[in-house]
Amino acid sequence: MSKQLRIQAAMAAIVATAMLSPGLTHAQSSTVVFQGLEHTAVGAAVLHVDTSRNALDVSGLGPSGADGVVVKAAGATSWTARVRFDALSGVPLRLAWSALADGRAIGSGVLRQVGDRLEMTPIFTGATTRPTHSVQVYNNGKLVGASGGLQPSSGGAVVPWALCLTVPEFCEFTAEFHTLGDGACMVKIVTPAAGPIRLPNGLTLIGNELRLVEEVRPASHYPYLGFDAMTVLGDARSLTILAESMR
Amino acid sequence: MTRRRHSRQPGWAAVALCVLGHAMVLSVVAATQAREEYLGGDTTVVDDGPTAFGRALANLDQLRWNELRAGKERFHRQWAQRGRWADAGSCADCHHHDGRGPRPDAGSGLAHLIRLGHGSPGGDPVYGVQLRRIGDGVPAPASFDIHWQETPHRYPSGEVSTLRRPAVKVTDLSYGPLDPHTRMSLRVPPAVFGLGLLEAVAEDEIRRWSDAGDADVDGISGKVQQVRDAATGRVVVGRFGWKASNPSLAAQSTAALLADLGVRVADTSRVVGRGSGVVEWAAGVDADAARHRSQIDAGDLGLLVGYLRGLAVPARRRWTQPAVRQGEALFASIGCAACHRPQVVTGKLPGWPELTNQAIRPYTDLLLHDMGPELADEVEEGVASGREWRTPPLWGLGLVPIVSRGAGLLHDGRARSPEEAILWHAGEAEGARERFRHLPPRQRAALIAFLDTL
Numbered sequence: 001m002s003k004q005l006r007i008q009a010a011m012a013a014i015v016a017t018a019m020l021s022p023g024l025t026h027a028q029s030s031t032v033v034f035q036g037l038e039h040t041a042v043g044a045a046v047l048h049v050d051t052s053r054n055a056l057d058v059s060g061l062g063p064s065g066a067d068g069v070v071v072k073a074a075g076a077t078s079w080t081a082r083v084r085f086d087a088l089s090g091v092p093l094r095l096a097w098s099a100l101a102d103g104r105a106i107g108s109g110v111l112r113q114v115g116d117r118l119e120m121t122p123i124f125t126g127a128t129t130r131p132t133h134s135v136q137v138y139n140n141g142k143l144v145g146a147s148g149g150l151q152p153s154s155g156g157a158v159v160p161w162a163l164c165l166t167v168p169e170f171c172e173f174t175a176e177f178h179t180l181g182d183g184a185c186m187v188k189i190v191t192p193a194a195g196p197i198r199l200p201n202g203l204t205l206i207g208n209e210l211r212l213v214e215e216v217r218p219a220s221h222y223p224y225l226g227f228d229a230m231t232v233l234g235d236a237r238s239l240t241i242l243a244e245s246m247r
Numbered sequence: 248m249t250r251r252r253h254s255r256q257p258g259w260a261a262v263a264l265c266v267l268g269h270a271m272v273l274s275v276v277a278a279t280q281a282r283e284e285y286l287g288g289d290t291t292v293v294d295d296g297p298t299a300f301g302r303a304l305a306n307l308d309q310l311r312w313n314e315l316r317a318g319k320e321r322f323h324r325q326w327a328q329r330g331r332w333a334d335a336g337s338c339a340d341c342h343h344h345d346g347r348g349p350r351p352d353a354g355s356g357l358a359h360l361i362r363l364g365h366g367s368p369g370g371d372p373v374y375g376v377q378l379r380r381i382g383d384g385v386p387a388p389a390s391f392d393i394h395w396q397e398t399p400h401r402y403p404s405g406e407v408s409t410l411r412r413p414a415v416k417v418t419d420l421s422y423g424p425l426d427p428h429t430r431m432s433l434r435v436p437p438a439v440f441g442l443g444l445l446e447a448v449a450e451d452e453i454r455r456w457s458d459a460g461d462a463d464v465d466g467i468s469g470k471v472q473q474v475r476d477a478a479t480g481r482v483v484v485g486r487f488g489w490k491a492s493n494p495s496l497a498a499q500s501t502a503a504l505l506a507d508l509g510v511r512v513a514d515t516s517r518v519v520g521r522g523s524g525v526v527e528w529a530a531g532v533d534a535d536a537a538r539h540r541s542q543i544d545a546g547d548l549g550l551l552v553g554y555l556r557g558l559a560v561p562a563r564r565r566w567t568q569p570a571v572r573q574g575e576a577l578f579a580s581i582g583c584a585a586c587h588r589p590q591v592v593t594g595k596l597p598g599w600p601e602l603t604n605q606a607i608r609p610y611t612d613l614l615l616h617d618m619g620p621e622l623a624d625e626v627e628e629g630v631a632s633g634r635e636w637r638t639p640p641l642w643g644l645g646l647v648p649i650v651s652r653g654a655g656l657l658h659d660g661r662a663r664s665p666e667e668a669i670l671w672h673a674g675e676a677e678g679a680r681e682r683f684r685h686l687p688p689r690q691r692a693a694l695i696a697f698l699d700t701l
Contacts, residue, residue, distance in 0.1 A: 075323075102344060103297040128293045128302065183316050218312035220292045220305045220559065223319045 032056070035244050042233060043067035058232070058239040065094045068233035073246050077179040077226045081244040084172040085236035093118070095234035099177045099185065099227035106224050107177060107185030107214060111159070118164065121156035122187050122212035128220045137197050138209035145205045148215065157210055158198040159189065172242075179226050184214040286642040286701065287444055287560030288593075288605030299561040299646045300440040301345040306601045307557060318554025321547055330509030332379040332388055334360050338551070341436040341507065345558055346651035348436055348660070356380065357436075358653075359660060360507065361391060361415065364430040364626025364633075371429040373422050377506045378431065386421035393433070395661075400670055403685050410670055412621075412661050430633070432624035434489055435660040438651070441642055442487070443556030445609060446496055447602040449594030450484045456588065456612045467585045467675050469614035472637065473630050474498075486613045489658045490628040491637035496552045504543070504551075511542040556599060560607070560642050563700045574697025577690055582679035586638045588612040610641035610701065619673025622657065634674060645699040665698045666691070 030041040032049050034056040041047045045067040046060040061067040073079065085095060098108035108123040124131050134148035135157050164171040176188040194208040230246075232239065285291035290304040303315055325336040334357070335341050341357050343350040349357035361378040363370040370376035379388050395411045402408070415433055417425075425431075454471055461468045472485030474494050485491040487499035504510040565571060578584055587610040596602045615635040625633035636658060644665060647654055655662055662668035672680040683691060 102301070182313065216312070218303050218309045218315070219307045220294075220302055221312075222294075222298045222302050223312075223316045225316065225319055225323065 034241065037244060037246055038072040040070050040072070041068075042070050042231065045069060054242070056241040056244075058241065059237075061234055061236055061239060063091045063235050065096070065235040066233055067235075068231060068239065069241075070100075071230040071232070071244070071246070073227055073229055075226045075228070076230075076246045078247050079177045079227075079230045079245070080174060081176075081232070082172070082174045082242040083232070084240045084242060085234065086171065086238040091235055093234070093236055095232070095236055095239070097175050097177060097187070097230060097232045098123075099179070100229040100231065101224050101227040102222075105231075106222075106227060107187060109175065109177065109187030109189065109212065110156075111189070112156075114158075117158050119156035120159050120189060120210055120212065121152075122185075122214070123152070124185050124214040126183070126185065126214060126216065126222045126224060132215045134213045134215060135199050136211040136213060137199070137205040137207040138211065139194050139205075139207040141209070144207045145199070145203060147199045147201050147203065150200055154200040157200060157212070159191070159195075159210060175232075177227070177230060179224060180213070182216055183221070183223055183225070184216045185224070186211055186213045188212070282606060283608070284563045284566050286563060286608045287441055288607045290444065290559050290601060290605060291562045292559040293562045295561065295564055295646060295649065297344055297650055300438055300558065300643060300650050302559050302561075303557055304443075304559045304601050307559075308601060311553070311557060314550060314553050315557045318550040318552075318557070321551045322554055326504075326508060326510045326543065329383050330505075330511065331383050331385050332375075333381045333383065333509035334377065334379045334507045335381075336508065338439075338503070338508070342439050344650050345439050347438045347647055347654040348651050351652045359393060360434050360436070361417070362432040362434050362624075362626060363425070364432060364624070364628070365426065366428050371426050374425060374429075375506075378417065378425075379509070381509075382421070383509070387419070388421055389417055390419045391415055391417045402688075402691075404688060406688060408666070408670070410661075410667055411663065413659055430625040432626040433659040435655060435658065437489070437639065438643060438647070439555055440558040441560040441609065441640065442496055442499075442558070443596065443599060443602045444560065444593055444605060444607050445486060445611070445613065445640065446556065447593035447596035447599065447605070448486070448591055448609075448613065452591060452594065453484050453486070453613050457614055465585065466678050467582075467616070469586065469612060469616060469675075470630065470635065472615055472628075484613070485629055486637070488628075489636060489639075490626075490631040491613065491615060492628045492631070496555050497548060500548060500551050500555065504548075512548050513542045513544050556596075556602065560609075561646060564645070566700045568696070568700075570693045570696045571700050572697075573690070574693035574695065577686065577694045578697055581682035581686070581694075582676075583683075583694075584610075585679070586612055586614070586616055586676065587641055588638075608642065611638045614638060616676065617674035618676060621673055622671060624658075641698065641701050644701045664695075666695055 032039050032047045034049050039047055039056060043066050044060045044062050045058050047069060048057045050057055058069050093113040096108050096110045098105040104125060106125055110121050110123065112119055122133050124133060132149050132151055134146055135150060136146040137144045172192060174190040178186045180186055188209065188211045190209045194206050196204050197207050197210055198204045289306045292302040292305050294302055323337055323339040341349055363374055363376055363378055365371055374388055380390050381387055394414045394416065396414055397409045397411045400408045400410050413433055415431060457469045457471045459468055459470045472491035473482050474485040474492065476483045476494055483494045485494050487493040487496065493499040493502055501512045504512055589608050589610055591607060593602060593605045593607060615631045615637055617634045618636050619634065622636065623634040627633060654660065656665065656668040657671060662671060669680060669683050
């Protein structure tokens with residue numbers, strides 16, 4: 001299917017969704033169980049478990065980026081999900097997954113479209129002042145390179161998925177969140193194939209895995225032990241969770 | 248030209264020195280003011296959100312970090328080593344977010360407990376020192392309901408407010424009636440941050456503040472709680488708990504584990520000592536050792552204590568606003584500061600240089616004061632009578648609604664606001680309360696605004 005056809009199909013789907021959404025949003029269950037985990041729709045999102053594909057479809061995401069799904073966790077330390085998103089929404093893509101604990105987001109991975117690139121940045125809230133993080137690039141499990149002491153203003157790591165913006169099959173990756181042994185939060189994405197990843201310091205490395213790790217300076221830090229929920233929010237026209245686990 | 252340049256240099260240097268001097272003066276002023284904001288001295292953290300009471304000391308040695316996290320894990324742990332009776336499963340059940348009471352959505356069951364007082368150590372002969380509501384394989388000892396009774400209050404200036412008081416109704420006593428001499432005291436769980444700093448306040452300092460006979464005739468007596476240190480046999484100052492019954496965080500934690508969770512720490516009597524009632528009650532538990540399956544060891548207790556010592560005090564907010572400044576001055580001038588002492592420098596806490604020699608602003612004297620008949624519970628603890636309570640620290644007061652939404656103030660949570668808490672003050676605090684009541688509304692608001700910045 002050509003890019004033009006894909007866009008037309010996407011637009012048709014948007015129109016159909018817009019026509020049906022007032023009834024659908026409330027008619028469909030806002031909470032579903034997928035792979036043993038309780039998922040609840042956030043905002044205008046609509047959840048549907050497709051048992052034939054073993055997938056959780058999250059549709060109805062609006063341009064605000066505040067729609068999506070929240071996954072219940074009780075004292076979890078690790079979340080992994082293989083996600084596919086449709087980026088043909090006509091607005092710059094933004095997808096964020098956040099761990100919630102003690103009443104607030106403790107760590108987030110934010111993937112957003114900046115021009116023709118996709119940039120990955122973290123938000124960590126354990127520190128009260130001057131939070132820093134490191135960026136680590138792995139290729140098939142082997143550390144390729146890293147950069148540390150990065151401020152939130154340092155900019156994100158640019159991930160090699162510009163192609164995803166035009167060919168949706170490339171819009172698939174594994175998103176993860178972990179609370180590490182020292183209490184640091186880590187957000188991570190793993191792509192199906194290796195590609196160039198540019199670090200905030202300008203260095204470009206080849207890898208298929210990007211880890212953004214909170215740098216913990218114990219003084220004033222909040223000692224998180226885990227998290228209570230994960231949210232996945234975005235403005236992608238649709239989002240599908242293909243596999244998911246929590247521990 | 249050279250000479251002229253040279254001749255001008257001292258002038259520029261003087262200007263530079265002058266500017267530098269002003270900058271230094273300003274920085275000294277700023278530093279002095281900043282200290283006022285840092286209620287916990289160098290340990291103070293900046294956080295005004297729901298995690299404000301749970302952050303590590305701002306000067307924490309990084310080598311303590313993993314121990315702090317291990318201590319927090321114990322704080323949240325649902326202990327398997329449970330006795331037959333308990334009020335909760337973990338410390339965090341009742342100190343949600345290290346604050347005052349359970350999670351707001353946990354229901355009202357964990358927001359209060361009932362301490363039992365009796366003429367003899369050990370509390371009620373059957374129910375012990377606390378009327379617990381959970382039974383492990385046995386009937387729960389009891390349950391209780393709280394009904395709030397409201398009474399109107401009118402300021403001399405005409406404004407009307409309401410005061411509420413609790414009426415407790417105990418039901419379902421599974422093991423027979425309470426002893427006729429048993430007295431009940433409704434209590435709420437206090438916040439647990441800043442405790443290491445209070446532990447580091449030197450005993451001599453607390454003794455120096457006491458004035459048990461009111462020798463200075465200011466109407467404020469202030470009595471030192473005296474307890475026997477189980478480890479040394481020495482009589483020491485009690486400082487933790489609503490009536491300051493425990494001299495150390497180890498003793499306070501041991502007593503709470505046993506009374507609240509039914510978890511026994513090995514060698515309880517060595518930590519807590521006799522006379523508080525807990526040891527005597529524990530002896531009864533030991534007699535029922537088959538039910539009391541096991542105990543936690545000193546390592547777990549040490550981690551819990553380390554966690555509590557490692558929790559910082561949050562900094563003040565909005566502290567430079569004129570109304571707040573006015574309220575702070577009123578706080579001192581009407582007599583609140585006589586018991587809620589603003590400042591002290593901590594002494595030495597062995598092994599904890601972070602907590603040592605810190606200029607702190609806890610707003611407590613750690614002494615026992617007669618608070619009048621309305622707050623009296625008729626339960627004696629150590630040298631504390633039924634009317635006497637330890638002055639609670641006020642740091643973090645303004646953040647209680649954020650961290651511990653819905654939690655009440657005073658020992659039984661009856662006060663829904665600092666203003667209501669003030670209006671319940673009596674006994675030694677009656678003079679201060681009356682001076683507060685007679686303030687014009689704007690000045691009362693300023694004093695409340697000051698408290699809200701703590």
